[in-house]
Amino acid sequence: xxxxxIEDLIRALRCLPGVGPKSAQRMAMYLLEKDxxxxxxxxxxxxxxxxxxxxxxxxxxxxxxxxCALCNNSRRERQSMCVVETPADVLAIEQAGNYHGRxxxxxxxxxxxxxxxxxxxxxDLLEQHLAGGELRELIIATNPTVEGEATAQFIAERAAERxxxxxxxxxxxxxxxxLEYIDGGTLAHAFNSRTAFSTGT
Amino acid sequence: xxxxxIEDLIRALRCLPGVGPKSAQRMAMYLLEKDxxxxxxxxxxxxxxxxxxxxxxxxxxxxxxxxCALCNNSRRERQSMCVVETPADVLAIEQAGNYHGRxxxxxxxxxxxxxxxxxxxxxDLLEQHLAGGELRELIIATNPTVEGEATAQFIAERAAERxxxxxxxxxxxxxxxxLEYIDGGTLAHAFNSRTAFSTGT
Ligand SMILES: [Zn+2]
Ligand SMILES: [Zn+2]
Numbered sequence: 001x002x003x004x005x006i007e008d009l010i011r012a013l014r015c016l017p018g019v020g021p022k023s024a025q026r027m028a029m030y031l032l033e034k035d036x037x038x039x040x041x042x043x044x045x046x047x048x049x050x051x052x053x054x055x056x057x058x059x060x061x062x063x064x065x066x067x068c069a070l071c072n073n074s075r076r077e078r079q080s081m082c083v084v085e086t087p088a089d090v091l092a093i094e095q096a097g098n099y100h101g102r103x104x105x106x107x108x109x110x111x112x113x114x115x116x117x118x119x120x121x122x123x124d125l126l127e128q129h130l131a132g133g134e135l136r137e138l139i140i141a142t143n144p145t146v147e148g149e150a151t152a153q154f155i156a157e158r159a160a161e162r163x164x165x166x167x168x169x170x171x172x173x174x175x176x177x178x179l180e181y182i183d184g185g186t187l188a189h190a191f192n193s194r195t196a197f198s199t200g201t
Numbered sequence: 202x203x204x205x206x207i208e209d210l211i212r213a214l215r216c217l218p219g220v221g222p223k224s225a226q227r228m229a230m231y232l233l234e235k236d237x238x239x240x241x242x243x244x245x246x247x248x249x250x251x252x253x254x255x256x257x258x259x260x261x262x263x264x265x266x267x268x269c270a271l272c273n274n275s276r277r278e279r280q281s282m283c284v285v286e287t288p289a290d291v292l293a294i295e296q297a298g299n300y301h302g303r304x305x306x307x308x309x310x311x312x313x314x315x316x317x318x319x320x321x322x323x324x325d326l327l328e329q330h331l332a333g334g335e336l337r338e339l340i341i342a343t344n345p346t347v348e349g350e351a352t353a354q355f356i357a358e359r360a361a362e363r364x365x366x367x368x369x370x371x372x373x374x375x376x377x378x379x380l381e382y383i384d385g386g387t388l389a390h391a392f393n394s395r396t397a398f399s400t401g402t
């Protein structure tokens with residue numbers, strides 16, 4: 001119904017997560033009818049990002065720099081490293097604000113069925129960090145899924161071989177969460193991982 | 202928190218309608234982590250569209266061609282023309298499927314407060330169509346808002362001056378709509394625009 005180039009644009013916008021045919025059409029109309037400047041800026045920024053954004057040579061997070069700002073920050077504690085699945089996980093932990101060490105981004109988890117092995121997760125680079133002598137603790141914050149747990153297990157073994165202490169972030173009932181709305185798997189885990197109640201006496 | 206170029210991308214994505222900070226971040230991560238090919242295609246298509254999409258020289262709808270496919274379609278009836286506010290309105294009417302004439306796209310409505318007068322709506326081009334001698338009926342399908350009605354009134358006067366019959370599409374309770382959920386303005390309009398009930402005898 002629209003001209004070929006507009007149909008191409010609507011199709012291309014559908015690659016965005018959460019964007020169906022109707023929103024893609026609304027977005028295309030908005031960009032072409034209301035805000036060509038913003039559309040041009042988006043096109044150029046996206047092209048630049050696709051071309052220039054790579055991975056930090058130390059922690060593998062997404063960045064256009066060789067070493068990311070966080071790895072370059074001399075105030076971050078160099079003796080602890082937190083392993084996460086995605087760059088968005090780094091953001092979530094930074095927003096929580098109580099961790100001051102470094103990160104290591106796997107960009108996924110072990111998934112033999114999809115051909116994702118240790119190579120794709122940068123385990124060789126992680127081993128270099130483990131062998132470097134600076135690290136005192138590796139904190140594993142992969143997701144509490146079957147694949148995330150298997151990945152955590154694999155990495156914990158590598159750290160143990162190098163004599164680096166390993167920990168896993170706690171999983172359980174979220175703070176402020178009401179028990180009746182928590183799924184069974186989380187509740188079961190919370191019971192299995194219960195800790196002694198300190199009475200302070 | 203992200204690198205400058207990624208922050209730029211997140212900001213640029215927020216120009217899209219309905220996209221807040223969280224979705225922009227999710228989109229940026231998706232494009233850079235999961236689908237660089239789609240991201241590159243989107244960047245190039247958007248750049249092309251911004252550069253090449255203009256307006257049809259006959260009906261003013263968005264197109265990269267001089268004359269759009271619809272105006273070029275010899276099977277469309279040339280004696281009727283439907284005036285709409287946006288290219289998306291053309292799509293909506295085409296999807297209904299019972300109109301076979303031509304269109305004229307205003308790209309807005311009269312709005313003196315925003316400096317939108319007859320010039321920005323292409324009224325001079327519309328007058329050429331009215332004077333051309335081919336048109337028998339001008340169907341006004343601007344929105345049933347204060348501005349849409351004022352625009353309809355203005356255009357109806359131009360058509361009357363040229364001796365072209367003018368009609369306005371009907372507004373009222375949507376087919377399948379339940380009265381209790383229809384807003385008061387629509388109901389009031391439906392009462393004022395009531396038509397005689399034909400008993401078929
Ligand atoms: Zn880094
Ligand atoms: Zn046209």
